[in-house]
Amino acid sequence: MDLQLKGKTALVLAASKGLGKACAGMLAREGANVVIGARNRDTLEATAAEIRAQAIDVQVLAIPLDVQKPEEAAAFMNTAAQQFGAIDILVNNAGGPPFGKFESFDEAAWQSAFDLNLLSFARMCRLVIPHMRPTGSGRIINIVSLSVKTYLANSVLSTSMRMGVVGMAKMLSNELAPDNITVNNVAPGLILTDRVKDSLPPTQPGGPGLEELLARRAKDIPLGRIGKPEELAALVTFLASPLAGYITGATIQVDGGAVKAPY
Ligand SMILES: NC(=O)c1ccc[n+]([C@@H]2O[C@H](COP(=O)([O-])OP(=O)(O)OC[C@H]3O[C@@H](n4cnc5c(N)ncnc54)[C@H](OP(=O)(O)O)[C@@H]3O)[C@@H](O)[C@H]2O)c1
Structure with missing residues (x-):
């Protein structure tokens, strides 16, 4: 199947390792130019080199950033837009907050989880929309967690913030529908x-x-x-493609069947 991603530009955050790296690699192998971000420059550059070696005729740009820092997020977006013009795809991702029970987290821990796992996603959406609108389409995909669909012990920070992302995505999917920009969430189980x-x-x-x-x-x-990171990346890559043009406002789990709810 041709996913029609050749020549598209995809931004993938938290992409030097793990799920983000797998998504960036698969998008590049399908022909999209990718801009990857994460904090550690050396790891990020090594990942960019790895992706370049696997993909043909695509550009891979590595821009270090901490998604919690507004000025670094803005610089990331500006550099990507200068290099590629339009932006077609945003894969919103970040590191995870600490695991633990509700009573183990103080004010600072809640603030930090909010900055990392909700505010950074909202900020990136805000920054990317002006670069998507002129293209007449767009794809925003948020990596959240299985915990938005089922109880996951010790994940109160993650669950609380990601439920916010799910709510935000539903709002955005409606508000951006006239611009043909789709907004979906992918919920990994254990990968x-x-x-x-x-x-x-x-x-x-x-x-x-x-x-x-x-x-x-x-x-x-x-x-x-x-699960394997590529199994999550396969769904993200499909949702990023023109073929997924009628899917928006959805939250889809990739979990080996772990969610027990029948929907
Ligand atoms: N793997 C799973 O089974 C699973 C399940 C449910 C949810 N999730 C969620 O999915 C997300 C990705 O998880 P993963 O398993 O791929 O983790 P991972 O293998 O630890 O990779 C995390 C990536 O995020 C980057 N990162 C961390 N903090 C960042 C920041 N402030 N700014 C920019 N980049 C940052 C890291 O690079 P630097 O450290 O260099 O910044 C790294 O590239 C997390 O939010 C996690 O909670 C994962």
């Missing part, structure tokens, strides 16, 4: 990235190894395994 590996208990001599620890985490997932 193997550094964030997931870092959340495992440390392996001990004589104790379960990494494979066993991962298998234990996957025991309640109907498909019986942890």
Whole structure:
């Protein structure tokens, strides 16, 4: 299937590792020029080089930024727009907030999660819309979490902020529909990235190894395994394509069947 992404320009945030990196790589392999951002310049440059090596006839631009910093977000958008003119696709993503129970988080932790996982998404939408409108179309895809569809223990910060993103996306999908700009959310279940590996208990001599620890985490997932970043990226890439032009305001999980609700 030709996803008709050749020559499009996609911005992918938090893209030096994990889910963002997989999305940027797949978009580039489908022919889109990609602009990737994350804080650590060296990791970001290494990822850009990796993506360039896999894709043909596309430009890959790496612009370091912290999505929590308004001036860095604005500079990211300006540089991308100067380089490519129009922007067709925004994949909104950020690092995750800490895991923990409600009573373990103070005012500062809530503020930080708000800045990272809700305000940064709103800011990026605000910045990109003027660069999408003139093209007569656009795709905004927010990476949220399975916790917007089902209870996920120890994820109160993540869940609270991402529910805000889901609400914002529904509003935006209606407000931007006359401009043919679609806005959707993709909700990962358990997908193997550094964030997931870092959340495992440390392996001990004589104790379960990494494979066993991962298998234990996957025991309640109907498909019986942890997902791969490319499996999330495949949905994001489709939603970014012209073929997904009639999908907007949706939140779609990629979770191996983990959500128990029947919708
Ligand atoms: N993997 C899963 O199973 C899963 C499930 C549900 C939700 N999620 C959510 O999906 C998002 C991505 O997760 P992941 O698993 O891909 O994590 P990851 O492998 O740890 O990658 C995180 C990426 O975000 C970048 N980043 C972190 N903070 C940033 C900031 N302030 N500004 C710009 N870039 C930043 C990191 O680069 P730098 O550190 O260099 O900035 C890195 O490129 C997170 O919000 C996570 O909570 C993941």
